[in-house]
Amino acid sequence: MTFREELGQIFGPGGWLETEYGFSSNAHQMAYAKAVLSALDSGDAEKPLNMLEAETGTGKTLAYLFAMALVASSGKRGVISTYTLSLQEQILYQEWPKVERYLNQTGRAVSIGRLISRLNYVSPARVADALEDLFGSIAAADAPYHELLDWAASSAAGAGTGLISEYVDKYGNLPDGISNDSICVPQHREPDNDMYGRDRADSESHDILLISHAMLHSSSFSWSQEEPASPLARLRPDLMLFDEADQLATVCESTVESHIRPATMRAKLRRITRQMPHLGVQSDLIQSQIETIETILNGRYQGEGSRAVLLEMSPDEQLFKPLAEHTLQVSTLLKRIGKSRKADRVSEEVMALNQYASMLRDFGEQSTMRATGICWSPVRHRPSLFTHEPSRAASLSRVIRSYTKRQATPPRVVLTSATLSDVLRPVKGSATAKDFQSLLARLWLRTDEVGQAARFSPLKFGSVNGIFLPDMNAPRPFLKEMGGALNPEWPVHCAETIRQHQEHGPMLALTTSYAEQEAIMAQFEPDALLGRRDEPLSLQVAKFRRDGGVLISPALWEGYNLRREDGTQLIATILITRFPFSPSSDIAALAQNRIARLQGRAVSTSTEYAINAERGAKKMRQGFGRGIRHPLDCIRLVICDPRFPQAKSGRSVGPFKAWYRVIPARFLGQWETAQIGSASSQEPEQPGGTPLWQTL
Structure with missing residues (x-):
């Protein structure tokens, strides 16, 4: 019997899965498996x-x-x-x-086995170090911290998985002042977690x-x-x-662009110096070099036009040579610190500075595949070096x-x-x-x-109890006359839409940024919505599972399985504020133009726009999918953005006319009969006749 025939006996009608587990035969699943x-x-x-x-x-x-x-x-x-x-x-x-x-x-x-990063494994020694840093001594630590230390020693020795996630599943969030990075197995010394070593050894078998x-x-x-x-x-x-x-x-793509902020380097170096006072003169020398780099950057950047400036060997050679020299000196000194045996207690900072050292060396090397430059934070008013290397x-x-x-x-x-x-x-x-x-x-x-x-695609999976779109005259997210800034009326419009629909059950409201989230939350009484940034997201999700209400966040478009503890449906309404689409950053645009110029080719702005649009459209579809995770799930979909295409009126806003396709094909009939304007107590009309979307 061939493997293909065997899959037919596993997934087909009366097959093994149906006999052993009572699963109904799924033709799409079998076709996909084959x-x-x-x-x-x-x-x-x-x-x-x-x-x-x-x-x-x-x-x-x-x-x-x-x-x-x-x-x-x-x-x-x-x-x-x-x-x-x-x-x-x-x-x-x-x-x-x-x-x-x-x-x-x-x-x-x-x-079958698993190979995951050391960042997921706990280091008992680093837990002990963290407690000493927080309380002065382990004995002075509070009970939850002792509980963490005892668990770390036991789990890392083989009584558990040795994974930090095991603690979170058993006890909840890590105690205040403790982070994953501060207690994970370090990179530069022998791991003190037996499970980490065992899992890595087993992975090859x-x-x-x-x-x-x-x-x-x-x-x-x-x-x-x-x-x-x-x-x-x-x-x-x-x-x-x-x-x-x-x-x-x-x-x-997350590693394509790297930033080196002198202010951040100085802060990490101060932390290292407190733990390693013997550095003395060496630390002062590094601080001096970093300050020189920052002075050079401030002198080069004039704050005119773009927030990013590319550095070239010419005409910036007079600037580039001293900058490259200073960054190389800092890189060398940082590498020496990283090799110190006394660096264990500040391994997080040492690792970060070692990464900076590598980035600084890269900064001094010009390449046709890499662009380097300076960018400026308009919020913090601080400069940073950047490298942009798309081929990564x-x-x-x-x-x-x-x-x-x-x-x-x-x-x-x-x-x-x-x-x-x-x-x-x-x-x-x-x-x-x-x-x-x-x-x-x-x-x-x-x-x-x-x-x-x-x-x-399954022909039937979940259902939609209405799609609600705003009137075309509703406020738009941005105002051209304000240079593309957020429209002051936009958060008011989104808040009013939330109020209209929140009575129908737990609502997940997806925003595109924390700034947008905070502007919308400001329209409500304190604690009226879940999603405050000063509380861990996991805690907000736990409250949402327990109490319902409205959870608003830009971090839940994907990844989280938002269901009740017993696995049943939780979300009744998915609200999406606006298209999660953003063009390339100033840095990316400048870098791509430079690399293309050096390689003798043209940059296709339409191709870049299409890729960014697809990235946003997929994110929007994933957001829609947060509500339908089971065949019996039924949700309402609410979109605040008036640029979203409307089937009834046939109206759409130029660049966004195809965005109705973010709705899965099996639900496009509901989009065709979507309710326009404020929510109504009437049931949404049922689709019938020739689907209009097929003609668009």
């Missing part, structure tokens, strides 16, 4: 990439686990990369036991390994080395599957090319997510590689490298 199997088991070696979008409700996680497990049972090694640790928990403790049960019944053994996108990105720079330091790079898997793949680009986002491309350099067969790669394809592109027939163009471009991959491209 597509993953085809990509991993018999894909085109010349086209190793496979783009498989599976909307929420397809059942993709269990489907791809069965497909990869079957292929791995033939002796191949696989890697599954995720954006969130919560998805890894779901895979390990909810979905994999089903796969493992099937494998055991059919006489096969496939092991598993058939399937769970990793994070961040780990893949950080290790990608060493994959082409003969003896890579990263255990992931040494593994060289045959199969790679990226779930939440739309976020892989976000992770990779090419992580997956680097990994695939490393196989080619070694004359080895590239791994079979599957990218999958609920929002993988271009949302704003018209859907015409079967998917092609061009339907995933914006994500491929962000990852520095080409459409001719894609072997298989497909979309999978």
Whole structure:
């Protein structure tokens, strides 16, 4: 029996999942599982990439686990990369036991493990150091801090997982004054967490390994080395599957731009000096060099026009040479501090300064692939150095090319997510590689490298009890006559819309920034809305689960599973303030123009705009999806932005006329009959006749 036939017996009518677990057969899930199997088991070696979008409700996680497990049972090694640790928990403790049960019944053994960053593991020694810093001595620490110390020693020794998340799950948030960074396993010394060492050693023996996108990105720079330091790079898997793949680009792009703020460097250095007073003259010398750098930056930046200024060897050579000399001296001195044995107590600051040291060395090296310059914070009135290197986002491309350099067969790669394809592109027939163009471009991959491209959508999953749009004459978020500043009437409009709809049950209100969130919250009495920035988001979410009300935040578009403790539906209304779209920053625009000029090519502003628009459209669809996580979920969708297209009137605002596609196709009938203006007690009219959206 072939693997493909075996998947039919697992997922098909009367199949293994239905017999063992009572699951109803899902044709879309089976088709998706077979597509993953085809990509991993018999894909085109010349086209190793496979783009498989599976909307929420397809059942993709269990489907791809069965497909990869079957292929791995033939002796191949696989890697599954995720954006969130919560998805890894779901895979390990909810979905994999089903796969493992099937494998055991059919006489096969496939092991699965996890390799995650040291930042997730607790260091008992650093917990003790943190308590001494806070209280002067461990004995003087309060009870919750002793509880943390006792747990850390026990869990790291093998009584638990050694993960900081274990403490949070058991006891709640870390005590005041304690952060993940301050108690995690340090980079520069031998780890004192047995579980960290065990997990890293075990990672090379598993058939399937769970990793994070961040780990893949950080290790990608060493994959082409003969003896890579990263255990992931040494593994060289045959199969790679990226779930939440739309976020892989976000992770990779996060390191494209780096900033070095002299004021931040001085603050960290003062903290180091307090713990390492023997530095003395050396510390004073570094402080002096940093002040000189800041003086140079302040003298160069005149505050005219753009908030960013590129530095070139010419005509800025007189500035650039002394700046490069001073940054190199600071880099050298910082490296010496990092090698000190007494740096353990301030390892967080030392690590940060070591990163600054590397960045400062990069700053002194001109390149056709890198732009360097100065930018200015109009809020803090402080300058910083920046480097912008777009090619750092090419992580997956680097990994695939490393196989080619070694004359080895590239791994079979599957990218999958609920929002993988271009949302704003018209859907015409079967998917092609061009339907995933914006994500491929962000990852520095080409459409001719894609072997298989497909979309999978459930015909029925959840329901929408009305879509509510504002009148076209409602206030817009920004005013052109105010230079694009936030319209003073905008938060008032959003607050009034919240009041109109909050009586229908718990509401998640998604904003695009904390500034917008705070402006809207200012229209209400204190504590009328959840979402205050002076309280941890996890605490706000816990209150929302317990009491309902309105939770407003720019940080919940994705990632959080907002359901009640018993797993039932929590959110009744999703409110989206405005399009989560923003153009490229001044720095990115300047850097891209410079790099293109040096490489002798033109910059396509329309392409850059399209990529940014797709990024925002996917975010908006993900926000909509926060409310529908189960087949029986039913929500109301409220949009405050009057630029959103209206089917009834046929009106839309130029650049945003295609944004109705952020609504999943199965709910576009509700958009066609959306209520315009203030909320009404009447039930939304039901769609009928020829869907208008099909003609747009």
